[in-house]
Amino acid sequence: MKINLLNYNNPYYSGGTAVTKDPQAFKERNYAEMCDKKNTRGYNVNFSGSLPQATSETAAKLLNKTLGEKILSSNTFGKLLDYAHANPIPCNAFFSLVLAGMLRPATIMALPDKDGKSKKDKLNAAAHAVSSGVIGFIFSSAVMKPFDNAMKKISNDPAKFLGKGAEKYLGDLTAKGLNKTAKYRNVEKLMKMGPDIIIGIPRSFITIALIPPILKYVFGIDPKKDVKKEKENVVADNTNNVQIPNAAPASQAFNAVKGGVK
């Protein structure tokens, strides 16, 4: 195995190479002037692997991109822009999911504790933020999908779906580039983002209604159980306070044992 490896890597055993046998040819093939279209000196520029001057300049510019330019020219950023244009309400819910569902809980949990109770409050607040972010995104995406697709159909063929009333302010509905006019852009925003005013109300109700089961089954936090335990604690505290005549003084050990979450 070791011998094979040596043979494999040794240029003398692995066949002829331009580097060792003909160093001049190597030099000429990689000579800088080979890039110049005017001076090819009998060689094929493309064959040598060199780029034409204009292409090499573009390549240099692409290589010298800043971080911001790299982000702007990335595929993900392009897809995000398509998403923001075609589905603004779900896109808004997606931003909410990232900011309110991920960044806010992280910030809440990173804040310093004032006392023992505030840690529990923080956990609850973080769970609420995650729940509302997830529910908001799912609800908005599901409800708005057919509406956004309908608006896409109008943008592709306005004359098919719009009436004479629209023709009055938009002009010829069959005209090319109608959807880039200022009036159309603003009306498009109103149609795409306006439903958020209406769906915002049922969404908030559904969010509030679904938070307890999500807290219980996803995060393992049962608010009802906590309330029950708190009530039991209150009852236990009250029974401890009951004065029984001629009873022996309460032991310190029993006083220390109390139910509930501390």
Next chain:
Amino acid sequence: MQITLNTQKYNQNYYAPQKNNNKLKSQPAFTAAADAIIDAGQAMADAAVSKSKFMQPLVDAYDKTTDWIAKNIFGKLMSSSAVASFAEKTKDSKYIANHIMTLGAATGTGMYIYKTLNLPEKQMDKDRKKVLALNHALTFGVSTAGAYLVDGSLFNKWRKVTQKYAELYTGDRELGKKIEDINKTLKAQGKNKIDLIDYAADYLHDQKLVNRLKGMDVGKTLLIVTLIYRYLVPVAVTPIANKLGDKILAHKKEQDEKLEKP
């Protein structure tokens, strides 16, 4: 600047260990198998969507639904006199998305305030309800003011970012200058100026770029509004509002005690 890329491999076995070479040898067979699986999967998915007896009625029903929404909801709304008036009045406005989102937030906040003030006395006492309603109103006010302020201050900067994006998308670093030159000519002819979206639609005939530039505009507003409404204000303003509420409650308690004493 000239870059020479040497694609010629003089002795590819010299630097490559035997282990890697074996990997390369076995790769095509695996890739072919993987490609076959992906192709088969894609074909199955296409068949499921386009030819499946189970899926096809659903696809047709969805298509009809979006057609109906486009014709009867958006079509009628966009052809109405109210929307025509909206289009005429807002044709020069750059903050339509902000106005719509503010309206949506106002509706949501209004609902929360209404629900809070109508909570049963058992769940929350009267003063606490007022403080919570004040918290909602204060959060909404600060968020709205902040969103308009940040969006307005970033207007020119974001226009430059949008231009940079268009330059990177088209690979034309002189795009801004070209639009300026066109605008100078148009101004001399007494015609309206064009913007990036007009240029992309009328000169480049690139609908994808038009949509993405619209996405840049909407996406910025969505991100700023969501960042302020859903992250910055809840994290920064809520503790302040809570402290303010506590102070108001403590002050009221003091006053009540003073009234009770004499």
